[in-house]
Amino acid sequence: MKAEIISTGTEILLGQIINTNSAYLSEKLAELGIDIYFQSTVGDNPKRLAFLLKQALKRSDIVITTGGLGPTVDDITLRTIANTFKRKLIFDKRILFHIKEHFRKRGVEMPPINIRQAYIPEGAVILENRQGTAPGFILEENRKFLIALPGPPSELKPMFEKEVIPFLKSKFGLKEVILTRTIKITGISESAVAEKIEDLLKLKPPLTLGINAHPHEVHLKITAKEKNKKMALVKITKLEKEIKKRLGNCIFGKDKENLEEVLGKLLVKNKKTIAVAESCTGGLIANRITDIPGSSRYFILGIVAYSNQEKIKLLRVPSEILEKYGAVSKEVAEIMAKNIRKIAETDIGIGVTGIAGPKGGSPKKPVGLVYIAISARDKTEVKEYHFLGNRLEIKLKTSQEALDLIRKYLMEK
Amino acid sequence: MKAEIISTGTEILLGQIINTNSAYLSEKLAELGIDIYFQSTVGDNPKRLAFLLKQALKRSDIVITTGGLGPTVDDITLRTIANTFKRKLIFDKRILFHIKEHFRKRGVEMPPINIRQAYIPEGAVILENRQGTAPGFILEENRKFLIALPGPPSELKPMFEKEVIPFLKSKFGLKEVILTRTIKITGISESAVAEKIEDLLKLKPPLTLGINAHPHEVHLKITAKEKNKKMALVKITKLEKEIKKRLGNCIFGKDKENLEEVLGKLLVKNKKTIAVAESCTGGLIANRITDIPGSSRYFILGIVAYSNQEKIKLLRVPSEILEKYGAVSKEVAEIMAKNIRKIAETDIGIGVTGIAGPKGGSPKKPVGLVYIAISARDKTEVKEYHFLGNRLEIKLKTSQEALDLIRKYLMEK
Incomplete structure (x- = not known):
């Protein structure tokens, strides 16, 4: 079984939007065991779309079009497909009802122009649109299938998953x-x-x-x-x-888990709380931890001590230590971790100091040098890192390592 | 003048990578005033690529291919183009030198397989690859142009801008x-x-x-x-x-400016320093401010006081106020802003408290309710917001509003 995808839309041809639908559909078709040999994109031009449709129907068993089902004049897919298949466009009461319902639920009156979306090629299987107004449809002729889907990914994806996949599975006996x-x-x-x-x-x-x-x-x-x-x-x-x-x-x-989510689950499971003292990451570690719903159960405090003065005052790093070793040092990271744990009265404290660049580096302490310390009742550890990349990459890598250090500590328990 | 784009790569056909090159090239061609009527994608299959090439050369003046110039067996574009144009592949010493230099600079020996990339169709204009090994090239026949570009966007983009645009401008007299x-x-x-x-x-x-x-x-x-x-x-x-x-x-x-960058420039220009006390944003505001190189000149301190206890202890919010108005209140936001300004001895203090959800809301204080306070010597202001969206969206919207409040304050000065 061979399939191909035709995306329509002048915005795609002009590069104003990136074609993510093709990637999505290709992945899903591959999962179904259906081969894809071609993807094409054409603007809102009936002649060129008709050319592509005919070519595709000759060489493939399944042709999927995306876009061009809207109510405005530049939405030409419906009419072009009907012409290509020599089918009349039939008014469908149920579709109009669905469109009216869609607007009613949003408390808006249906613009008269949307009546156009209630027309469907004769003999087509209607695909319900749960997220928008334009229905999709499937036409069959000589054992070839034309599947027309709306352009917005938020409408296309649920329609493909809930309507098209079951159709293809039953039609082609895809039992695997x-x-x-x-x-x-x-x-x-x-x-x-x-x-x-x-x-x-x-x-x-x-x-x-x-x-x-x-x-x-x-x-x-x-x-x-x-x-x-x-x-x-x-x-x-x-x-x-x-x-x-x-x-x-x-x-x-x-699967869909991310590191901060896994860490959150581990903290809840182990009934541990955490506090973070950041310098070069500037709040990114706290931000990632608090991206997780329910993180207030374990995240207590974050301090972004960007200046030495604040490291001394708020994090109680002795000024002699700062002078002797510098703010970016093993010693300072360790004290930051220990003290934030004490200040916030948490089980775990994290201290991070480093040089995110692009300036501020020196031959002895280059951009990318980072110290991450973890402090718990039973463990204190400081690690030295040399990260490559720009400022944002160094911030991200540091936060990733810090979160992973805590994860590993909790795993070993 | 008509152009079209052929993307090659089975990874694109399988939906494993999203085709961003087509959007980039389309946008650039549109800017040059060159029309694009078709975009196609084909896998690493010589027969199907040859079919597309011939079709494209019939209907368009300029055909751009992307991808398939690598050294491995599935990189079939170079050979397929040479066959389609009936040109021999010629070994080019300068290209080999360039490839060897590329590896030498990275301190790596050139794998023998890369010698394959030093072959180029007879009569082709070579396009230098400043970021990688595979050169691009342009073939001309009967006033039709075939432009072959490498697949990685980091190689394709500079090649298009530095080599292809000047070529097209001079060849087609694009003076506009x-x-x-x-x-x-x-x-x-x-x-x-x-x-x-x-x-x-x-x-x-x-x-x-x-x-x-x-x-x-x-x-x-x-x-x-x-x-x-x-x-x-x-x-x-x-x-x-x-x-x-x-x-x-x-x-x-x-153009490319973002809000945190604009804010940073304003803070430097006005010689103002800033500190942030966050609750629901969890460090995001501090993180965005510190994404800007040189932000240590104006950003002094961030405190993420996620628990009431820390709001009392570190931000010195009176417990009576917390009890009377609740943590998410105008009053608490204002005290947070005032106190962080005092604690960090900065010109501006920001206090943010709210409910990011999905839980923690109530009929009186629903998810999305946020208070942002700004405190300066000459001004104290608290604003109430009702944001819609999920947790991450509410965090982001809150940070955006907070940064914009500071920007507007500095603009009015």
Whole structure:
């Protein structure tokens, strides 16, 4: 089975919006085991769209169009498809009712122009739009399928998932299930990860493993294609176990979890509270921790002591220590962590000091030099880092390492 | 003049990466006044790429390919183009030297496989790659141009700007200059902005105005097409003045400037220092302020007092006030702002308290209720906000309003 995608919209052709729909649809089709050979984009031009439609219907079994279903004159997809398939446009009462309901719920009267969206090509299967007004539809002719979807991703995605996938599965007897699991890793480079699982990366379908580098993280994606969900899960779990055996606690989470979320769960589970004393990260660590709903249960206090004066006054770093070792030093990081823990009366204290750049570096203490300290009743530890990158990257890498240090500390307990 | 873009890469067809190159190239071509009618994507398949190439060369004057110039077996663009144009691949010593230099500078030996990238179709114009190894190239035949560019955006963009644009300008005598300016607005909705400049949005080339909503900002883009830069600038400046007359200090900056950067410049200019006491924003305001290089000149201290206890202890909010009005109140925000200013001995203090959700709201104090206070020697002000959205959106909107309050205060001075 071969599919292709035609995106319509002059905004895409002019580069005013980035085509994320194609990537989304391609990924979903691949998961269904449907091959995609071509993606095309064309402006709001009936002639050129008709050309692409005819070409696509010749070479592919499934053609998906996105966009151009709106009520304005530049929305030409509906009419062009009807013409190409030589179908009349039929007024559909149920669609009009749905559109009117959509406006009524928002407390707005339906603009008369939207009546145009209640027309659908004769014989089409209507795809309900749960997020907007324009319905999608499917036309079948000579065992070829044309699937027309609206352009806004917020409308296209639920329509594809709730209406199109079940249709394709039943129509093409796609009984196989494709399940994926993403394993998330931090604190180790992509090549170091790859080295440890080289053999697994060579696995062939129905069970494969992919590797992707993200900022400061490496993601491994397991994909299993099986007759049913249970069998796929068994295969995934087995491979996941093997990966865990090799990578240990470098793995911090899976699928949609992020590091701050995993850390939050660990803090709640261990009934621990935390406070953070930041310098070079400027509040980023506190900000990431408090991005998690319910973080007030464990996050008590953050101090961003950007000046030496505040390090002395608020964090009670002795001025002799600051003078002797400098603000960016192992010693100062450690005192920051210890003191913030005492000040906030928490179980864990974090102290971070470093040079985020672009200025402020010296040959002895270059940009990217960072000290992160963790202080708990049973443990005090300071680590030295040399991060590369610009100011924002150094801030981000530092926050990532700090969060991961706490995670690892809690894991070892 | 008509152009089209062919993106190659199975990763794009499988939806593993989003095609940002097409949007970039389309925007640049539009700025040059070159029409784009089609964008296509094809996998690493020589037959299908050859098909697209031939089709594109028939209907367009300029065909741009992206990707597939790497050294591995799945990089098929170079060979496919050479075959389509019936040109031999010629070894080029200068390219090999450039590739070797690229590795030498990084202190790495060139893998032998990269020698493949030193071959180029006979008669091609070589496009230098300043960021990577694979050169791009231009082939001309029967007044049609094929421009082959590498896939990574970090390599493609500088190559297009430094090599391709000058080539196209000289080849097609594109003497007109297209200049753009983006005017950035915050604190007012897109529709409210549109209402004030409705007539200007209807302007026709050579001078146009576009409007775009971004998270918590509205951007207006002026585009002028003129015979030379000076004339374009005159037109842009005139329109910008008119917009400023209508929108006043809702405009915070232009082009690549962001709000924290503009604020930083104002603080330096006015020789003012700042400290922030945050609750619901959890460090985000301090983090945004310290994203700007050199912010240590004006940012002194941030306290994230997430618990009431810390508001009392560190920010010296009287417990009676907390009990009487609650932590999320006008009164507490004001004391937070005043006290952080005193504690850090700064010119300006900011106090923020609110309910970011999803939990913690009540009928009287719902999620999204936020108080922001600004305290300076000559001014104390507290504002109440009701923000919509999820936790992260409420945090972001609050930080945006807080930064903008300080900006407006400094503007009025």
